[in-house]
Amino acid sequence: MKYYSLNHNAPDVSFQEAVIQGLAIDKGLYFPESITPLPQAFFDEIENLSNEEIAFAAIRQFVGEEIPENVLKEIIAETLCFDFPVVEVEKGIYSLELFHGPTMAFKDVGARFMSRCLGYFNKDNKDNKDNKDNKDNKDSKNTVLVATSGDTGGAVASGFLGVKGVEVIILYPSGKVSDIQERQLTTLGQNIKALKVDGFFDDCQDMVKKAFLDDSLKHHNLTSANSINIARWLPQMFYFFFAYKALKKQNKPLVFSCPSGNFGNICAGIIAKKMGLPIAHFVASTNVNDTVPRFLENGIYDPKPSKATISNAMDVGNPSNFVRIQEMYNNDLAQFKKDFSSFTFTDDETIAAMKTIYATNGYIAEPHGAVGYLGLKKELENHPNAIGIFLETAHPIKFLDTVEPTLNVKLPIPKQIESVLGKDKISTKIKTYEELKAFLG
Numbered sequence: 001m002k003y004y005s006l007n008h009n010a011p012d013v014s015f016q017e018a019v020i021q022g023l024a025i026d027k028g029l030y031f032p033e034s035i036t037p038l039p040q041a042f043f044d045e046i047e048n049l050s051n052e053e054i055a056f057a058a059i060r061q062f063v064g065e066e067i068p069e070n071v072l073k074e075i076i077a078e079t080l081c082f083d084f085p086v087v088e089v090e091k092g093i094y095s096l097e098l099f100h101g102p103t104m105a106f107k108d109v110g111a112r113f114m115s116r117c118l119g120y121f122n123k124d125n126k127d128n129k130d131n132k133d134n135k136d137n138k139d140s141k142n143t144v145l146v147a148t149s150g151d152t153g154g155a156v157a158s159g160f161l162g163v164k165g166v167e168v169i170i171l172y173p174s175g176k177v178s179d180i181q182e183r184q185l186t187t188l189g190q191n192i193k194a195l196k197v198d199g200f201f202d203d204c205q206d207m208v209k210k211a212f213l214d215d216s217l218k219h220h221n222l223t224s225a226n227s228i229n230i231a232r233w234l235p236q237m238f239y240f241f242f243a244y245k246a247l248k249k250q251n252k253p254l255v256f257s258c259p260s261g262n263f264g265n266i267c268a269g270i271i272a273k274k275m276g277l278p279i280a281h282f283v284a285s286t287n288v289n290d291t292v293p294r295f296l297e298n299g300i301y302d303p304k305p306s307k308a309t310i311s312n313a314m315d316v317g318n319p320s321n322f323v324r325i326q327e328m329y330n331n332d333l334a335q336f337k338k339d340f341s342s343f344t345f346t347d348d349e350t351i352a353a354m355k356t357i358y359a360t361n362g363y364i365a366e367p368h369g370a371v372g373y374l375g376l377k378k379e380l381e382n383h384p385n386a387i388g389i390f391l392e393t394a395h396p397i398k399f400l401d402t403v404e405p406t407l408n409v410k411l412p413i414p415k416q417i418e419s420v421l422g423k424d425k426i427s428t429k430i431k432t433y434e435e436l437k438a439f440l441g
């Protein structure tokens, strides 16, 4: 499969090159040159397929022959080593729980998939006969540079821990991620390093983008593990297939609501629809960082600096994947609006929703899931015959500072979290891009 840059000013590249580069040299995001629908038989038989078989069928065309079939199957098996339950919260409304992985965030899937692809491509380098005598090849190490607004850092740290030939540097905004999130990205050691940035998520993301384009850093072989990287982004399409498999027998139109920040998750859902998955409508639910809801309202894309909220993994002022969504709709707003809505909610509305969901249904939603629920409820008014699914993107324990006082509950600590609680946080404080460069050396 070839990938082109959405800025249309860089050469087309292979899957491998796109994964290794992250962003194209013209600063554009990579996009697959084609999306081929899966055969009808796949959808007819989906309930008889395992999650691994579904994932393999879905991702195969995007990887092509660049990873052998048996290796790709192994990567998928290691990626999907946990469950994706679809839980009925109230009549016709389901929570697709994406938080049962090692760091209890949905980003585990993308991070695990990407790290293993990169590991495979690195191993290839060392084994490559032509390169054996090449002294420069000693430096064939990759450095993954990633900005996190919360959950990416932990998922990437865990997903890449111990992967040979890959060093990981994580930038996170000081004081704007939860204690557990901070521990997940600062306590692992080995090939994982954390930088605590005096600023917002957008500042972290800007520094990372700048570093990728900085010629003086070329020797580091920098790549991204944000959802701008296709290997982080594309595997997220699996969730939508899994939910379809679980709900297919009800034979009703499906409306999906994604709590959205960088819009990678929902963008992967739209690819699934392009591949033939019958999804009636998408809702991108946001907190007060409402660049996309405003765009749908007035047609003007006007990013603003991000504001801090209780759903901090979505505190994104300029969602990087939105250009990919616009590409799929040929920048045609009218067409886009037929499939897609976007609503914004305040922290007060989010808190109220968490309380209602718990009081009425006994279900504990954390702030991101609650934002997803709110958007879903709103959109379902237009789809009386549909069933709705909101993506619950993190375990409530990840946001216990909000969940416990809001619902007046005490959450048991899952074993994945217990393992990081006692450890010391190790990070380096930085404020400017020059300090990042100095750190990289």
Ligand SMILES: *Cc1c(COP(=O)(O)O)cnc(C)c1O
Binding pocket: 105, 106, 107, 150, 151, 152, 227, 259, 260, 261, 262, 263, 264, 265, 266, 313, 314, 368, 393, 394
């Ligand atoms: C990253 C994240 C989101 C937002 O996902 P995008 O793909 O960036 O839109 C939502 N919820 C949680 C818990 C996250 O970590």
